[in-house]
Amino acid sequence: MNSKIQNDIKELVEEQVISKEIAASIENYYKSKKGDTPNRLFTVFAVLGSTLVGLGIILILAHNWDSFSRSIKTVFAFTPLIIGQLIVGYTIIKKKNITWREASGVFLFFAVGSSIALVSQIYNIPGNFSSYMLTWVLLCAPLIYLLKSNALAILHIVFVTSYACSFGYFNGNNTPWMYLVLLAVMMPYYYQLLKNKKIHNITSIFNWLIPLSAVIVLGTFVKKSEELGFLMYVILFGLLYNIGKIPFFDNQKLRRNGYLILGSLGTIYMLLLTSFEWLWKDILRHEIIINSQEFYVSVVLLLVTLGVLIFSYSKKRIQNFNLFQYVFVMFTIIFFLGVSGSIISIILINLLTLILGVMAIKIGADKFHFGILNYGLLIITALIVCRFFDTNMSFVLRGLLFVSVGVGFFLTNYMMLKKQKGKIE
Template sequence: MSLLKDLPELEKAGVITSETAVKIEAYYKSQHGSSTNKLFVVFGILGAILVGLGIILIIAHNWDELSKITKTFFAFLPLLVGQFFCAFALFKKKESVAWRESTSAFLFFAFGSSISLVSQVYNIPGNLSSFLLTWMLLCLPLFYVMKSSITSLLYLIGITYYACETSYWNFPTSTSYAYWALLLLALPYYYHLLKNKTKSNFTSFHNWVVPLSVIIVLGTITDKFEELMFVAYISLFGLVYLVGESKFFASQLSFRNGYRILGSLGTIICLLILSFDDFWGHLRQKDFLFDELARSPELIVSVLIAIIAGVMFFFHFKERGIKQLKPIAPVFLFFIPLFILGIYTPYPIFLVNILIFLIAIQTIRVGAHHNHLGILNYGLLTIAILIVCRFFDSNLSYVLRGILFVIVGAGFFFANYWMLKKRKEHG
């Protein structure tokens, strides 16, 4: 660093004291060391994964020529090697994040390879779902013992894949209710990260992976009343957004706050889908038998998520008041009566379009008030997408459609020009 080289000259000239020079040098060294440590962790994890995959490929190349005993030995070899290095990292390199993360990542994949190889050698019956479930259960203690965040992320991805394989790709023959228990078992470690390593990159990744996993898997609840899942999803997106707007997450940078971004985008996407008449027309033709509906998992989940989101909204509203309320936050509350109305009348399609438009206008207003180009353009983009949606399912003339696009394009230009000019005047 050129500043470090200039420190003796600055100290000699009396610009800074010797104590200040020592503090500056220590600060820059700590920053450089932190960057180096992060790179060491990343490359350590990648190296461990590549070494593990390389061993598997070498064994696989000569697999058919090996005896059953030799195959069994090589099936357990990666597992034994992984456990040895994990024990070494745990007792000898306990303070080294790179050692703990890289050895844990290696052992995670070693578990998977050993299970699959032993099953193949001894012809143990099973399918991909049972394999993934066994693999994840065996790896569950690993990130608690090793305090390994990369293993926790791999575990979350693994149980999400398990749920998709079980309930989406094998529907309706099997269900993945075990996913929710597996997720709950991983949450204490996530809480530990939030409490003790708030600004860690691993924590930031968890802030995206945890809500995204729940969003993906929620659809596996679907049985006979799939229309109700829109209530469940919009309530879930409202809940996720409110979590992102809580005191703990709201103060963090956007890339660390996956809850707020996923909640907002999910709500808008759901509303845009519901701005077409296809869903509402199908909903009006659906026969909802009360006895079946009351016992349906879709209704139970929808009501449960809506109640939790409602409680979150109550405390959020009580804390911030109506003036600081973001336009996305109360959407799930408006949608529930809209859904009920849509069972009997065609009016909700019109009201949903109005709701999207009002959200976009309010978002533009918030962006202008806070001098935030990202929020401003998000609102403008929402209006533009809404117009595109109406372009394909309306009877408007091409001239009128063209005029609407020109107006939106001009709005983008003038809104950004005004914002940049305002920044320049106050900058």
């Protein structure tokens, strides 16, 4: 048991806040809780060990591969798979602890992948990397629920993302629709983590991995009407931000809320990118193909994001006005103004970015959060830097702007720190 807790219990007994019997009960509770808790470090090393063992076996076989006959090669191809299945079966039947489940699951996961690759090589079965990844992930997906393994769920997201990138970016003009199915397969497991392990570190990892995977893969759905890709990404970031503002996520520490951080950073990045005049002249001012995949994806994303926003309103989860939650709507309007040839779209995007920076400063000041405060200042600084490259301002004026921003950084942080100290005193 933690020495601090023991000292606190001892102090409470000495001050006669609790009796010795209650103190003994508390100590027994913590001891039993510690006994039931698996050694996390041991679990991590078990997973790493299983991974290294699996990779080591593959390397040993690969070194002597050409000297084996086809039948021997086939035996070697299936041996790791059989061993992995036996270990997993033993783990399930004997109801072993989380360390066994994680280690055996990871070993079998890589055994499946190696067996598929070896059999394909031995018997010259045609195929490409994306089909190989798809088969691998589909075969191993049930293991997530059989073993209740966090490591397998993480591997599932990583390999599903790899499949989608391979199929969509490097395998011709294809759209990885199966990515949506494979991601949905894992959602019940993620839901259980959110329900039962809300503040655990493993849940925070998934809160980052899932939105990051969506951001990486969305580009594979852009094929013909590339200018709509900008709109798709802004709406996606709006969706992520609004999910992150749901109290379930928003009430947690900021570092655990990957939806909010990625949504905010992505929104600002897209606004800064589309604030350049050359982008609208060279890329965005083209005729929008209404009957295109990108248009339908944009509509679906817009409806889903609006649904999340309306749901938050209906449950009275939105207490204060936050412009970040509505940027996707404003950008959609500005986007269609811009593609029609209106110069006002560029002005509006620059103005919108500036207002977002000011609002981030206000939110940071209201919450006494230096990170959010400086984030707002960085938004304004980034906007000034962008205009540094596409305006004809004199170097003196540019220098004065940067000096002003630097002074603003210092004064804002100093005033907030002083106010915070005064509030504590």
